Amino acid sequence: MTRNDIVDVLIIGSGASGAAVAWSLAETRMKILCLEQGDWTKQSDFPSNGRDWEARRFADFDVSPNRRARPTDYPVNDDNSLMKVANFNGVGGGTVMFTAHFPRMHPSDFRVRSLDGVADDWPVDYPTLEPFFAENDRMMGVAGLPGDPAYPPHQPPMPPLPLGKTGTRYAKAMNRLGWHWWPSDSAIATTEYDGRAPCINLGHCTPGCAQGAKASTDITYWPHAIRAGVELRTRCRVREITTNEHGMASGVIYYDADGTERFQPAEMVILACNGIGTPRLLLNSASSRFPNGLANSSGQVGKNLMLHPWPQVRGFVDEPVDGDRAPMLTLWSKEFYETDPARDFVRGYTLQFARGTGVVNEAITSMAAEQLPWGEDHHRIYRDLVYRRLQIGIACEDLPEAHNRVTLDPVLKDSHGIPAPRIDYTISENTRRMMEHGIARASEILTEAGATNLYTSRTILNSPGHLLGTARMGHDPDRSVVNAWGRCHDVKNLFIVDGSIWVTSGGVNPTSTIQALALYIADSIKQRLATLFD
Amino acid sequence: MSDNPATTLSPAEISDLRCVAAMMIPSSTVYDVPGADDDTIFADILASLGRDLADVRRALAMLAGIASLGSAQRDAAAVEFRATGGPLVAAISRVILQCYYRDDRVVRSLGLEPRPPFPKGHTLEQGDWSLLDPVRARPKLWRDAP
Numbered sequence: 001m002t003r004n005d006i007v008d009v010l011i012i013g014s015g016a017s018g019a020a021v022a023w024s025l026a027e028t029r030m031k032i033l034c035l036e037q038g039d040w041t042k043q044s045d046f047p048s049n050g051r052d053w054e055a056r057r058f059a060d061f062d063v064s065p066n067r068r069a070r071p072t073d074y075p076v077n078d079d080n081s082l083m084k085v086a087n088f089n090g091v092g093g094g095t096v097m098f099t100a101h102f103p104r105m106h107p108s109d110f111r112v113r114s115l116d117g118v119a120d121d122w123p124v125d126y127p128t129l130e131p132f133f134a135e136n137d138r139m140m141g142v143a144g145l146p147g148d149p150a151y152p153p154h155q156p157p158m159p160p161l162p163l164g165k166t167g168t169r170y171a172k173a174m175n176r177l178g179w180h181w182w183p184s185d186s187a188i189a190t191t192e193y194d195g196r197a198p199c200i201n202l203g204h205c206t207p208g209c210a211q212g213a214k215a216s217t218d219i220t221y222w223p224h225a226i227r228a229g230v231e232l233r234t235r236c237r238v239r240e241i242t243t244n245e246h247g248m249a250s251g252v253i254y255y256d257a258d259g260t261e262r263f264q265p266a267e268m269v270i271l272a273c274n275g276i277g278t279p280r281l282l283l284n285s286a287s288s289r290f291p292n293g294l295a296n297s298s299g300q301v302g303k304n305l306m307l308h309p310w311p312q313v314r315g316f317v318d319e320p321v322d323g324d325r326a327p328m329l330t331l332w333s334k335e336f337y338e339t340d341p342a343r344d345f346v347r348g349y350t351l352q353f354a355r356g357t358g359v360v361n362e363a364i365t366s367m368a369a370e371q372l373p374w375g376e377d378h379h380r381i382y383r384d385l386v387y388r389r390l391q392i393g394i395a396c397e398d399l400p401e402a403h404n405r406v407t408l409d410p411v412l413k414d415s416h417g418i419p420a421p422r423i424d425y426t427i428s429e430n431t432r433r434m435m436e437h438g439i440a441r442a443s444e445i446l447t448e449a450g451a452t453n454l455y456t457s458r459t460i461l462n463s464p465g466h467l468l469g470t471a472r473m474g475h476d477p478d479r480s481v482v483n484a485w486g487r488c489h490d491v492k493n494l495f496i497v498d499g500s501i502w503v504t505s506g507g508v509n510p511t512s513t514i515q516a517l518a519l520y521i522a523d524s525i526k527q528r529l530a531t532l533f534d
Numbered sequence: 535m536s537d538n539p540a541t542t543l544s545p546a547e548i549s550d551l552r553c554v555a556a557m558m559i560p561s562s563t564v565y566d567v568p569g570a571d572d573d574t575i576f577a578d579i580l581a582s583l584g585r586d587l588a589d590v591r592r593a594l595a596m597l598a599g600i601a602s603l604g605s606a607q608r609d610a611a612a613v614e615f616r617a618t619g620g621p622l623v624a625a626i627s628r629v630i631l632q633c634y635y636r637d638d639r640v641v642r643s644l645g646l647e648p649r650p651p652f653p654k655g656h657t658l659e660q661g662d663w664s665l666l667d668p669v670r671a672r673p674k675l676w677r678d679a680p
Contacts, residue, residue: 046652048650048651048652049650049652050650051636051648051649051650052582052632052636053650053651054632054635054636055582055632055633055636058585058586058628058632059584059585062585067585069585106676106677107676107677107678107679108676108677108679110679111679111680114679114680115677115679115680125679126679145663145666147670149669149670149672149673149674149675149676150674150675150676151676152676161658162658162659162660162661163659163660163661163662163663163665164658164659164661165659167661168659168661168662168665171661171665171666172665175665175668175669178668180669180672180675181669182666182669200653200654200655200656201651201655201656201657201658202651202652202655202656203651203656210651210652210653211652211653211655322658325656325658326656326658334675334676335675337675338675338676338677339677359635359636359641359644359646360631360632360635360636363631363634363635364624364627364628364631364632367627367631368623368624368627374557374558374559374612374616375557375558375560376560376562378558378559378560379559379562379564379565379567380564380565383565383644386644
């Protein structure tokens, strides 16, 4: 096996958290290397450059790794889950294909045991993370409007995305109902920002941004990190983390772009592969020293998978609205976010207000819902649907449950022969009651906004791609995988910085909090350099 | 296009698929649009099966011979397929719809410009931010955490 020169810090994964931690640690002048299994994506590669932009969302830019099936993807056995896995494997990771909706967790999300008597409190809190949220907003470039009464004060660096026709309809309806709404914080440039051009409304942001307005980490953190000396090596798929006789991580074995097996020694290893990739790698790193998988003396690796059930309700109004001629998300409502003892569930959800969808997707989804017929009536009915859609997503918190988990599939393997992950996941009764509450409220809002012909999707295939909780943090080594600052209890030079360390999931898109947490862990590492492995 | 059966449909499958395309979206003089079996659109469909080829082939196995049936029998076969085909219905719908609704004539009939989103983009009206005034007046919603 080819042996590379040793590095001080080896980061596995270049997505939301890997990029943030690489940039933050660069100032230490340590020798830092990041291994990424995917490629860089050029802006000219993104679907919105071509007439087939909608079709490519079902092909090479599908959010499902199983359907996308690029050489850089690995398969996931998600047969035993109503919700499927969404991700992206490339420089920038999931941020290349996220909606750029950028809410933070709320202060109460870190104290669910203390406040609501369920799950566990986090070993960190909102005030501790607040400066890292702000730093991340600055690095990613976030658009938003200060003054939201649903959050502690914060100041997004750019003005919000416009309301548009769709947002205006929602806003008026919410005011009539007397319910909270606010323009979403979005990781989308609305002005020139750090070398990025402002949004020109190319459509839904999920399949990447040809304009470079969306804040994927390949164009935010990585240029800064690389200029500061970090090396990013693509097409390198890590098979396992190795350990030495002291029980410390000694490096990784990976396959390079040519398929050559290499050993990369490192003084410190940082995992940033998110809630599926990280437990997969830890379990694939089982050895005689760590027979149940690396860093798994607690038995918690892979358990407590949280995916955010995400029902959607849509309806149609009597005039054209924005459709896909703008970023998908406009507003959020936190009216039902905090626990209310009068309800039959604990915790809560965010309502996300979407602008609509595109010409092709309208036809595909409406036909699947049997709202669009075959035959003579097709054209007439289609014209009553296209660009008339309002759609509300309900971002439900699901609580950690040990039986929702990632394991290694006994049969399925990736193109290098590495065992693939399998997920087993069910939606809890508490979450189901929350979903129904949200569906009823979304239906009220859509009706108030003048929509008819309502349709509800209770589970959305391959959405939302929030992969959380499978190597959770905590003070107790018997009940958690990493400590309060991301270091594995069992392996003192192994850190985890991605969504797998989440204790609970909140009811928000996680990227902002994942990155704030990664910056906090990087800062903790920098503060402790002299005693880091004690 | 190659004749490899792993990557292309057989002539019988093509005939059945074209029949299904016409049934799904017939031409319309009212809206001045072609049907999905139009030469140009159907050629695009055949060239774009991609990841759906296997599912389309399975769907067409359920619909085998539909092109040779009379009108009433075709309709009955389509109804049966849509009721029992599950994900195969979604697959065959997707391959037809994604090509139909990017055809220049169809896109123009919807009052839209046949072009990719980039680089021209779209204009989004700013809206009236004073709509937020009643929300701004609300007390804080978030809970303090111990």
